[in-house]
Amino acid sequence: MGVLMFEESWVNYYAAAQILYLLSFCVIFYFLSRPINWVDSRKVSELSDDDLPFMVLAYPVLREDVETMHSTLVTLGWTEYPRSRYRIIAIPNSDDHETIAALRGFEAEFDFLEILEVPPTSDPSWEIVWQAWQENPKAYWFHKGRRRGRRDLPPKKTRQLIYLFYTLVEEMGTDWVLDYIDADSMPPPNHFKIAAAGFKHYDMLQATNVAGNLLDTMPASLHAFDHMCWDGFVYPHMSADGKHPYYVLGKGLFYRAGDLMELGGFNPWIAIEDPEVGMRLWQNGRRLGIVAEPLIEEVPRTIRRGIIQRNRWMCGFFQSLGLPLRRMGMPFWRRMQARLNILPVLSLPVNVVGLPTGVYALYLFWVGEDPFPLWIIVLSIVNIVLYVITMTLLYRNAWRRTGLVLKKTSHRVWYMLRVNPISLWVYNLIWTIPILIGFGMFVADRGKAWARTEKFDRDRWVADQGVDTWSKR
Numbered sequence: 001m002g003v004l005m006f007e008e009s010w011v012n013y014y015a016a017a018q019i020l021y022l023l024s025f026c027v028i029f030y031f032l033s034r035p036i037n038w039v040d041s042r043k044v045s046e047l048s049d050d051d052l053p054f055m056v057l058a059y060p061v062l063r064e065d066v067e068t069m070h071s072t073l074v075t076l077g078w079t080e081y082p083r084s085r086y087r088i089i090a091i092p093n094s095d096d097h098e099t100i101a102a103l104r105g106f107e108a109e110f111d112f113l114e115i116l117e118v119p120p121t122s123d124p125s126w127e128i129v130w131q132a133w134q135e136n137p138k139a140y141w142f143h144k145g146r147r148r149g150r151r152d153l154p155p156k157k158t159r160q161l162i163y164l165f166y167t168l169v170e171e172m173g174t175d176w177v178l179d180y181i182d183a184d185s186m187p188p189p190n191h192f193k194i195a196a197a198g199f200k201h202y203d204m205l206q207a208t209n210v211a212g213n214l215l216d217t218m219p220a221s222l223h224a225f226d227h228m229c230w231d232g233f234v235y236p237h238m239s240a241d242g243k244h245p246y247y248v249l250g251k252g253l254f255y256r257a258g259d260l261m262e263l264g265g266f267n268p269w270i271a272i273e274d275p276e277v278g279m280r281l282w283q284n285g286r287r288l289g290i291v292a293e294p295l296i297e298e299v300p301r302t303i304r305r306g307i308i309q310r311n312r313w314m315c316g317f318f319q320s321l322g323l324p325l326r327r328m329g330m331p332f333w334r335r336m337q338a339r340l341n342i343l344p345v346l347s348l349p350v351n352v353v354g355l356p357t358g359v360y361a362l363y364l365f366w367v368g369e370d371p372f373p374l375w376i377i378v379l380s381i382v383n384i385v386l387y388v389i390t391m392t393l394l395y396r397n398a399w400r401r402t403g404l405v406l407k408k409t410s411h412r413v414w415y416m417l418r419v420n421p422i423s424l425w426v427y428n429l430i431w432t433i434p435i436l437i438g439f440g441m442f443v444a445d446r447g448k449a450w451a452r453t454e455k456f457d458r459d460r461w462v463a464d465q466g467v468d469t470w471s472k473r
Contacts, residue, residue: 011371014361017354018379024347025386027340028234032393037239039198039205039289047196055086055192055254056168058180060160062093066102068184068298068455073110074463081192089114091160118163121151129166132261138280139264140327153268161273162266165257174258182251184455186212186296186462194291195254202289203259204281207252208232210404212296212459214415220458221418222427223299223306228398234344236290245282245330245338247275247320252295259286267324271447272316279320279338280328294404298458305454307434314438315447317342349432355425391421 057076061069076088092099094117103115119125130151133142141147153159161180168176177195181187191207198205209231211224231249238246250272260266263284266273282288300306321342325335361380364371372380395416402412441447 010357010360011376013353014357014372015376015379017350017357018376018383020347020350021354021383022379022386024344024350025383025390027343027347028390029386030340031234031237031344034237034240034244036236037202037241037287037289038236039194039202039291041190041194041197041291041293043197043200044190044193047193049082051200052082052085052193052196053199054172054176055081055195056176056178056257057086057088057192058161058164058178059088059090059183060092060157060180061090061096061099061103061183062157062160063096064099064102064183065455067460069099069102070106071460071463072181072184072186073106073113075186075189077110077112078189079112079187079192080189083112086192087114088112089116089164091116091118091164093117093155093160094119116164116167118155118160120155121153121159125167126151126163128170129162132166132169133264136262136264138262138284138328139267140324141267141269142264144327145323147269158266158268158270158273162268165260165265169257169261172257174256174261176257177254178257178260179254180251181295182297184298184459185209185251186459187252188293188295190293191252191295194293198254198289198291199256203256203286204248205254205289205291206248207291207293207295208236209249209252209295209297210401211299212405212462213298213301214402214405215411215418216299216458217301218418218423219303219306220299220301221415222423225398225419225424225427227299228401229394230344232294232401233394233397238341239288239290242282242285242287245279245334245341246288247278247341248288250274251297252291255281270316270319270324271312271441275317275320275341276324276328279325279330283328283330283334294401296405296459296462298455300453301456301458303430307430307437309453310431310434311437311441312447314345314434315441316438317345318439318442319447345431346435348428349435351425351428352432355429 059072079086090103090113092103092115094100100115100117103113107113107115130142133139137143142149153162165178177199179192179195187207195205209227211220211227213220214224215221235249238244240246259281263280267276270276278288300309321339325338330338361372398419399412399416402415406412406415438447
């Protein structure tokens with residue numbers, strides 16, 4: 001009797017996993033069926049001086065590695081844009097004395113660098129923010145909910161961006177473009193020029209990114225594959241001719257200052273600002289353009305640091321896809337559509353059941369036993385075919401993108417061997433940990449403070465190679 005109950009429950013678990021796999025494949029192929037709104041970099045040569053918007057690149061930093069900041073500033077010095085048409089402003093918190101001292105030490109070497117220290121929210125200079133939010137119903141977090149009117153914003157990247165943005169609006173008005181990067185992000189020299197071309201057709205822009213240290217460690221190779229298969233492959237389809245609620249990637253993106261001012265700026269109460277602000281812009285009719293020329297960034301070198309980073313990502317997604325969608329005015333069907341954005345990641349824990357039951361099913365097939373009805377066999381075959389197609393597309397894209405950062409074919413082959421299907425199965429199982437922790441953070445209303453991802457200047461080679469080598473890529 002016990003054996004029969006075990007076999008029946010095991011078959012049910014296997015069937016449930018196969019159904020969930022099919023749903024996840026359907027979501028992925030739904031995204032891949034959407035068009036991509038690429039920015040045409042060839043249009044850069046057609047730009048006149050009147051076509052060049054004023055750019056402000058914000059550089060939010062918090063207790064950063066000094067060498068990492070130096071490497072990034074070296075590459076920012078290669079910017080191909082009229083010097084009178086852009087500003088690069090580092091925005092450390094005013095109590096982050098070590099980072100401020102390091103930045104002050106860089107001023108002689110990098111004459112383009114400006115530093116704006118972000119004071120605590122008790123400082124009178126924050127009054128321009130409170131007044132702007134009070135007058136703007138699009139800043140719904142200041143008008144509704146349990147944090148209505150609260151001013152003690154968490155001292156993280158979002159708060160730094162908020163202070164810089166409203167300070168610059170007070171100083172310059174709204175006829176400019178805001179771009180921001182992470183401490184380790186290295187934009188290509190034509191970063192601003194491509195954005196200028198993109199604003200001819202789109203309302204905001206998102207650059208793709210690629211890991212520069214993808215052979216650093218085995219965990220780094222696996223973390224880099226996230227960017228290979230999502231940021232650089234599936235994500236661009238969210239642009240979708242403006243027909244799908246998109247999010248942004250948190251660096252290498254461009255907003256018109258007037259749009260941000262009209263729509264309330266950034267929500268400080270989300271663990272990561274990326275998903276919420278993107279969907280709010282989409283809800284208000286702003287179309288997204290994708291810049292193919294990537295930023296190079298550093299991925300975590302250990303599984304532990306990767307989990308800490310992804311905890312925050314998952315918490316931010318859970319926070320953004322709940323009540324904020326309703327408060328930004330998104331109707332029911334669009335809210336359901338927006339929640340598709342997280343389903344490919346949420347499908348990864350299915351492997352906890354799907355992999356062991358799948359191995360057992362393969363064993364039974366090998367020994368000639370057949371405990372399944374026909375429909376489960378058909379479903380399994382369909383999933384196998386879809387898996388092969390999906391992985392073929394992902395590996396082809398990963399191979400292509402390794403060429404952005406690896407010069408030798410042998411290095412590219414070695415990377416592909418490291419991210420083989422078996423190692424990815426293990427890695428996808430590990431993803432269950434940050435998904436569960438991130439959900440716990442969401443339920444417990446945590447994740448408001450900035451949990452910084454430690455960087456170790458592992459992409460120094462980009463700065464060392466020189467601008468000429470980069471421009472030839």
